[in-house]
Amino acid sequence: MIRIGIMGYGNLARGVENAITRNSDMTLAAVFTRRDPATVEIATEGVPVLSADKAPEYRDSIDVMILCGGSANDLMGQTPLYASMFNVVDSFDTHAKILQHFDETQAAAEEAGTLAAISCGWDPGLFSINRVYAEAALPGGTTYTFWGKGLSQGHSDAIRRIDGVADARQYTLPVEEALEQIRAGETPELTTRQKHTRECYVVAEEGADTEAIREQIVNMPNYFSDYDTTVHFISQEELDRNHSSMAHGGFVLHSGRTAEEYNNIIEYSLKLDSNPYFTGSVLVSAARAVYRMRSEGRTGCITMADIAPSYLIQTDSRSLLERMI
Amino acid sequence: MIRIGIMGYGNLARGVENAITRNSDMTLAAVFTRRDPATVEIATEGVPVLSADKAPEYRDSIDVMILCGGSANDLMGQTPLYASMFNVVDSFDTHAKILQHFDETQAAAEEAGTLAAISCGWDPGLFSINRVYAEAALPGGTTYTFWGKGLSQGHSDAIRRIDGVADARQYTLPVEEALEQIRAGETPELTTRQKHTRECYVVAEEGADTEAIREQIVNMPNYFSDYDTTVHFISQEELDRNHSSMAHGGFVLHSGRTAEEYNNIIEYSLKLDSNPYFTGSVLVSAARAVYRMRSEGRTGCITMADIAPSYLIQTDSRSLLERMI
Numbered sequence: 058m059i060r061i062g063i064m065g066y067g068n069l070a071r072g073v074e075n076a077i078t079r080n081s082d083m084t085l086a087a088v089f090t091r092r093d094p095a096t097v098e099i100a101t102e103g104v105p106v107l108s109a110d111k112a113p114e115y116r117d118s119i120d121v122m123i124l125c126g127g128s129a130n131d132l133m134g135q136t137p138l139y140a141s142m143f144n145v146v147d148s149f150d151t152h153a154k155i156l157q158h159f160d161e162t163q164a165a166a167e168e169a170g171t172l173a174a175i176s177c178g179w180d181p182g183l184f185s186i187n188r189v190y191a192e193a194a195l196p197g198g199t200t201y202t203f204w205g206k207g208l209s210q211g212h213s214d215a216i217r218r219i220d221g222v223a224d225a226r227q228y229t230l231p232v233e234e235a236l237e238q239i240r241a242g243e244t245p246e247l248t249t250r251q252k253h254t255r256e257c258y259v260v261a262e263e264g265a266d267t268e269a270i271r272e273q274i275v276n277m278p279n280y281f282s283d284y285d286t287t288v289h290f291i292s293q294e295e296l297d298r299n300h301s302s303m304a305h306g307g308f309v310l311h312s313g314r315t316a317e318e319y320n321n322i323i324e325y326s327l328k329l330d331s332n333p334y335f336t337g338s339v340l341v342s343a344a345r346a347v348y349r350m351r352s353e354g355r356t357g358c359i360t361m362a363d364i365a366p367s368y369l370i371q372t373d374s375r376s377l378l379e380r381m382i
Numbered sequence: 383m384i385r386i387g388i389m390g391y392g393n394l395a396r397g398v399e400n401a402i403t404r405n406s407d408m409t410l411a412a413v414f415t416r417r418d419p420a421t422v423e424i425a426t427e428g429v430p431v432l433s434a435d436k437a438p439e440y441r442d443s444i445d446v447m448i449l450c451g452g453s454a455n456d457l458m459g460q461t462p463l464y465a466s467m468f469n470v471v472d473s474f475d476t477h478a479k480i481l482q483h484f485d486e487t488q489a490a491a492e493e494a495g496t497l498a499a500i501s502c503g504w505d506p507g508l509f510s511i512n513r514v515y516a517e518a519a520l521p522g523g524t525t526y527t528f529w530g531k532g533l534s535q536g537h538s539d540a541i542r543r544i545d546g547v548a549d550a551r552q553y554t555l556p557v558e559e560a561l562e563q564i565r566a567g568e569t570p571e572l573t574t575r576q577k578h579t580r581e582c583y584v585v586a587e588e589g590a591d592t593e594a595i596r597e598q599i600v601n602m603p604n605y606f607s608d609y610d611t612t613v614h615f616i617s618q619e620e621l622d623r624n625h626s627s628m629a630h631g632g633f634v635l636h637s638g639r640t641a642e643e644y645n646n647i648i649e650y651s652l653k654l655d656s657n658p659y660f661t662g663s664v665l666v667s668a669a670r671a672v673y674r675m676r677s678e679g680r681t682g683c684i685t686m687a688d689i690a691p692s693y694l695i696q697t698d699s700r701s702l703l704e705r706m707i
Contacts, residue, residue, distance in 0.1 A: 072640065075640060075641055076640065079521050079522060079640075080521055152707075155703055155704070155707055156700070156703055156704060159703055176707050181707045183515065183519065183648075185706055185707040186515075186691045187650075188706040189691040189692065189694070189695055189697075189702065189706050190508065190511075190691055190694065192695055192697070192706070193664075193667040193670075193691070193694035193695040193696075194508065194660070194663055194664050194667055194694075195660075195663060196404050196405060196663075196695075196696065197404060240653075315397065315400065315401065315404075315655075315656060315659035315660055315662070315663050316400055316656065316659055318655070319654075319655035319656040319659050319660075320655050321652070321653065321654045321655060321656075321660050322651075322652070322653040323508075323650075323651075323652055324649075324650070324651045324652075324653075325648075325649070325650050326647075326648075326649045327646070327647070327648055327649075328565075328646065328647040328649075329644075329646045330640075330643070330644035330645050330646060331640060331641065331644040331646075334640035334641055334644050335519070335520075335640055335644075335646050337640070338519055338520060338521075338640050339518075339519050342518040342519055345518075360703065360707050361691070362690065362691045362692040362702060362706070362707065363690050363691075363692050364690055365687065365688050365689055365690045366511045366514040366515055366518070366686070366687045366688075367514065367687040367688050369514070369515065369518035369519075370514055370517055370518040370521075371518075371521065372514075372517070375481070377514065377687060378480055378481055378484055378685065379480070379481060381510055381513040381514050381517070381687070382477075382480055382501055382506045382510040382685050382687065
């Protein structure tokens with residue numbers, strides 16, 4: 058049995074905890090939190106919830122620690138820190154800081170003789186390796202990534218910070234025409250606006266100027282100004298009833314030629330009813346790979362591009378050959 | 383530069399030869415054939431075409447030998463034979479014999495201290511690893527594979543063996559309704575007939591009984607009797623003009639739950655203008671991986687499930703991190 062620890066207990070951790078029950082070679086050893094452990098109720102019976110400070114005492118009873126913090130505030134510090142004590146897995150997703158995060162984690166893991174796998178979700182994660190496989194099979198081709206339809210947490214937060222906004226949800230949607238163009242063999246250069254649209258559901262505070270809120274949203278730099286954005290004002294009740302889904306998904310398309318006259322399209326897509334539960338399930342498969350690769354002597358920092366697929370799956374190698382190759 | 387040898391020179395070998403020109407870290411060292419080398423004209427200038435008997439003399443000048451023979455008659459013997467002299471890659475695709483082929487190749491490669499990667503195309507190959515990734519991310523889910531629209535060589539051959547048939551091409555097509563059912567979250571148990579249809583284009587010999595030919599085709603056991611099969615009789619001229627495409631493709635879909643209320647769909651699809659050119663390109667990326675893994679000391683037999691994605695691609699690890707994760 059692979060003994061898993063969970064660091065941080067939010068939606069993603071709930072997904073990890075659930076996924077562990079679906080993988081019979083794993084067991085949840087402990088959950089760590091920065092909150093008061095007495096206030097954190099987890100789904101699994103008989104598993105201790107402990108203060109994050111106590112983690113170092115559990116070095117010998119946890120094979121892989123899955124870090125469930127957020128990329129914005131937690132993981133840049135946490136992953137190197139815990140890689141100095143444990144084999145770790147995270148779902149770090151700030152593309153712009155990935156080299157720095159890799160280097161810092163690599164240094165900590167090498168020094169401690171542990172193995173750390175970073176950015177193991179779906180994007181980055183399964184989407185990343187699909188970009189790698191596609192470019193390996195069709196070098197020099199063009200890769201496109203589309204997200205959605207799905208809730209964007211960061212964009213929802215940005216709307217909630219506007220004066221007069223009581224609550225909000227923001228969906229990112231791929232532009233269907235762009236997808237169809239690529240599927241038809243074209244390789245257009247697409248602007249931000251041509252790839253995705255943004256749809257906002259906003260609860261305004263009583264008496265707030267909704268037109269002013271709409272203006273502030275659609276013109277917000279980085280977040281909305283480069284997109285076609287639709288804003289709907291609805292009641293809190295409607296928001297809670299119709300917009301609490303954590304569904305998400307997306308597409309990676311790669312278009313490349315093997316000869317002037319031969320074009321090829323590789324398409325990978327995910328349609329997920331729960332983003333955190335799916336990401337949690339991928340993290341758990343990555344934890345299995347980390348456990349196995351560490352057992353073979355590997356240390357340092359890796360991503361899913363460095364993991365052979367067979368390390369991720371519980372199936373033994375003979376039945377993998379028979380059933381899946 | 384990775385020095386590649388090609389064993390056998392047909393359509394697939396032409397695809398491999400072409401792919402080598404698209405990968406600047408590789409060079410074609412020699413082509414081997416069982417035919418009279420003087421009768422084989424290859425596309426690359428200045429590369430020797432040699433009798434297959436001479437291969438053993440080239441052990442030190444070829445890093446990886448790509449075996450381009452067919453699964454039905456060539457590879458069961460050739461892959462273990464050449465694995466005893468070279469690192470090798472093949473695209474063996476007889477699912478029912480894969481364990482035997484793996485074991486025989488493994489024994490030969492272990493004894494010789496070489497590395498052999500078998501079944502490195504798209505199915506088996508990219509489709510195989512997608513089945514593995516999907517089951518790793520969503521254990522206990524249901525995987526479906528659909529092929530087409532594309533030409534089936536074996537089925538075309540079977541029609542050509544019928545008395546009164548001058549020539550024929552057979553296309554396999556996925557049943558669109560089945561695909562849509564799965565994409566909608568259903569996990570139906572599908573019969574052979576519910577997954578694919580078969581479309582035949584047949585040139586009858588002069589005076590042949592076309593109705594008798596049609597009867598023989600649609601009732602042929604294993605090949606056609608379990609499918610809805612359509613037969614069109616056309617002229618040789620029309621066959622040559624409209625049915626010489628080597629296009630193919632297919633779909634791997636995996637449907638699995640992360641909780642009772644959360645379903646997830648993973649879909650991978652290929653749309654290929656030339657099946658042998660694409661397969662050749664995948665073989666070349668696998669040859670790169672074999673070269674790198676052998677350099678790290680790995681020997682024996684592997685499949686693409688044992689290869690980390692980063693080994694397949696020419697891109698260095700830093701720019702892979704920056705551009706693709």
